[in-house]
Amino acid sequence: MRAIHHWIDGKEAAGTSGRTADVYNPATGEVQGKVDLASKAEMDAAIAAAAEAQVAWGATNPQRRARVMMKMVDLLNRDMDKMAEVLSSEHGKTFPDAKGDIQRGLEVIEYSIGAPQLLKGEFIDGAGPGIDMYSMRQPLGVVAAITPFNFPAMIPLWKLGPALASGNAVILKPSERDPSVPNMIAALFKEAGLPDGVLQVIHGDKEAVDAILDSEVIQAVGFVGSTPIAQYIYERAAQTGKRAQCFGGAKNHMIIMPDADLDQAADALVGAGYGAAGERCMAISVAVPVGEETADKLIEKLVPRIEKLKVGPYTAGNDVDYGPVVTDAAKKNIERLVQTGVDQGAELVVDGRDFSLQGYENGFFVGPSLFDKVTPDMDIYKTEIFGPVLSTVRAASYEEALKLVMDHEYGNGTAIFTRDGDTARDFASRCNIGMVGINVPIPVPLAYFTFGGWKKSGFGDLNQHGPDAFRFYTRTKTVTSRWPSGIKEGAAFNFKAMD
Numbered sequence: 001m002r003a004i005h006h007w008i009d010g011k012e013a014a015g016t017s018g019r020t021a022d023v024y025n026p027a028t029g030e031v032q033g034k035v036d037l038a039s040k041a042e043m044d045a046a047i048a049a050a051a052e053a054q055v056a057w058g059a060t061n062p063q064r065r066a067r068v069m070m071k072m073v074d075l076l077n078r079d080m081d082k083m084a085e086v087l088s089s090e091h092g093k094t095f096p097d098a099k100g101d102i103q104r105g106l107e108v109i110e111y112s113i114g115a116p117q118l119l120k121g122e123f124i125d126g127a128g129p130g131i132d133m134y135s136m137r138q139p140l141g142v143v144a145a146i147t148p149f150n151f152p153a154m155i156p157l158w159k160l161g162p163a164l165a166s167g168n169a170v171i172l173k174p175s176e177r178d179p180s181v182p183n184m185i186a187a188l189f190k191e192a193g194l195p196d197g198v199l200q201v202i203h204g205d206k207e208a209v210d211a212i213l214d215s216e217v218i219q220a221v222g223f224v225g226s227t228p229i230a231q232y233i234y235e236r237a238a239q240t241g242k243r244a245q246c247f248g249g250a251k252n253h254m255i256i257m258p259d260a261d262l263d264q265a266a267d268a269l270v271g272a273g274y275g276a277a278g279e280r281c282m283a284i285s286v287a288v289p290v291g292e293e294t295a296d297k298l299i300e301k302l303v304p305r306i307e308k309l310k311v312g313p314y315t316a317g318n319d320v321d322y323g324p325v326v327t328d329a330a331k332k333n334i335e336r337l338v339q340t341g342v343d344q345g346a347e348l349v350v351d352g353r354d355f356s357l358q359g360y361e362n363g364f365f366v367g368p369s370l371f372d373k374v375t376p377d378m379d380i381y382k383t384e385i386f387g388p389v390l391s392t393v394r395a396a397s398y399e400e401a402l403k404l405v406m407d408h409e410y411g412n413g414t415a416i417f418t419r420d421g422d423t424a425r426d427f428a429s430r431c432n433i434g435m436v437g438i439n440v441p442i443p444v445p446l447a448y449f450t451f452g453g454w455k456k457s458g459f460g461d462l463n464q465h466g467p468d469a470f471r472f473y474t475r476t477k478t479v480t481s482r483w484p485s486g487i488k489e490g491a492a493f494n495f496k497a498m499d
């Protein structure tokens with residue numbers, strides 16, 4: 001049984017609260033480790049040490065901070081396979097998908113190498129007689145990142161790159177379900193040259209999170225997770241005057257127009273709906289074919305593809321399309337929601353419940369399910385299932401499909417499959433969603449753009465990574481300066497009063 005400790009002041013530190021949480025291997029259902037859960041006192045001590053370490057780090061010039069990011073890129077590449085192995089064993093996702101999780105985080109570290117450029121302020125010469133005006137971006141101090149289980153490498157790295165390169169110290173509170181990779185990341189940052197104390201990884205649950213929220217030292221909170229917790233953190237962070245960006249859940253729709261290439265659309269739906277067992281905030285969970293004929297043909301193409309999906313443990317390598325879900329509770333919740341779909345009258349075309357894998361009978365595997373004729377009043381439409389379940393809602397027209405997207409409370413991602421540029425352009429322009437794909441099912445923006453949802457998928461006004469992240473992790477100071485006339489007026493030969 002592995003003990004997973006905090007990472008404090010540049011080394012592993014055993015927790016003192018006496019509380020731990022089980023960390024599973026979702027493929028076997030076995031508990032493989034115990035992670036420490038921090039008390040408020042432990043969190044407060046780690047925050048105080050981070051505040052001390054931040055002073056010198058914030059005063060280190062941005063180019064030197066960027067060099068730590070450069071080195072970090074090398075180290076993440078060096079240890080990619082080792083980290084992906086641990087990631088898969090705690091999360092359950094396939095090995096290639098775990099490498100993708102690290103890769104997409106690494107790209108934000110690459111972007112953060114640009115900190116010296118991104119942190120430059122503005123200047124105007126001669127704003128008035130003898131007056132110059134300039135602005136500078138300064139670190140906030142100590143900031144916190146609270147991250148979800150589904151991307152245990154990517155999302156911590158999205159926070160750490162911009163926050164650290166901007167000169168802040170960071171308290172990372174990762175998900176307690178797959179806590180080992182964040183510790184590995186912290187050890188690599190130390191090897192890359194990050195001074196001790198500037199990054200503290202404190203494991204925990206609500207008690208640790210509440211200690212962050214109540215801290216007067218923490219200046220900003222970056223959160224990613226489910227919507228109820230995102231909203232809670234956003235509201236509570238405001239009470240102590242913190243800035244907060246809190247990203248929540250999703251229900252991403254993909255519209256399939258009658259002119260779309262239906263083979264392409266079906267392939268895209270299967271990958272985006274069932275990849276990572278549907279445990280992605282950018283997964284497509286609702287297919288919206290436009291017109292009855294499109295819907296019938298699409299279902300016909302989806303069924304054989306879904307029936308061919310290979311579900312299994314990450315150790316089976318490339319032979320597996322997706323792995324188990326993260327916990328037994330998640331599995332039960334997904335299966336319960338599938339039953340509500342049946343009870344409320346949706347047509348269950350493929351039933352993934354009662355899926356069992358020989359040799360892995362205790363694993364948290366859920367087979368793929370496909371619903372047809374789902375309507376907006378059903379629970380499976382309103383709720384984020386976060387599992388391998390795709391719902392089909394048939395729309396009579398493009399406008400009806402667009403209205404579904406617009407009226408849903410979530411607004412993370414969406415996609416349209418069509419061959420018509422005019423429809424695609426209209427959709428991208430009018431929909432109230434943060435990230436839009438045109439013939440691209442999972443439109444996750446690259447590191448140098450920003451990532452963020454609208455409506456109940458995102459609280460706060462700046463996005464993750466890209467230039468927004470550097471704005472979020474710095475505050476602007478604007479200086480107006482005027483220098484009275486000095487020695488250029490000529491030498492003075494007599495004593496005179498200062499003016």
Ligand code: NAD
Pocket residue numbers: 146147148149150151173174175176204205206209210224225226227229230247248249250280281384386412453457
């Ligand atoms: P979660 O909300 O359960 O947990 C997220 C974090 O909050 C964890 O660190 C957890 O320890 C903490 N937490 C949980 N309950 C808490 C409580 N009551 N009080 C204080 N803190 C608490 O989310 P999860 O299950 O880890 O992740 C899945 C969710 O994250 C899904 O809803 C998914 O859509 C969302 N997600 C969103 C994005 C995005 O960018 N919008 C990205 C990834 C995941």
